[in-house]
Amino acid sequence: MRLWSLDPSILDRAALIACWREGLLAQKVLAGGTRGYTRHPQLERFRGAGDPAAAIAHFLTALQVEATARGYRFDATRIGVPDAENPRIPVTEGQLAYELEWLRAKVIVRDPEWLPRLTDPAAAPSFVTIPGPIESWERGVPLGAATA
Secondary structure, X not given: OOOOOEOHHHOOHHHHHHHXXXXXXXXXXXXXXXXXXXXXXXXXXXXXXXXXXXXXXXXXXXXXXXXXXXXXXXXXXXXXXOOOXXXXXXXXXXXXXXXXXXXXXXHHHHOHHHHHHOOOOOEOOOEEEEOOOOOOOOOOOOOOOOOO
């Protein structure tokens, strides 16, 4: 499960679609609708929000808005909490840099023409950037192990 902390506008087509699909799964997990993935580390940040259901809904809404702007049809009725308030979940600069590097490695292979768009590790609307290294919930830090 990869719930990108990066702004959806810089995700390539494959990352945007996968993040939507995995975000819907995360929503189901957080609502207690499945027994799988309940301990997935990326869910820690949503569970730490005041209202986890609203936090994941806000995250999904940002993906849906970006998809619509690109002409894709992500079904907004699948978002559990319409018009959820921004949870402003903290995400570290190191995490964003790590994710940008991870995304670049994927895009080089599957969509090299998208690569010039990957210059700014801006956070998705549900997150607020804070100083710090890669997040503690990140697992298997390969690549260049970005830190801030």
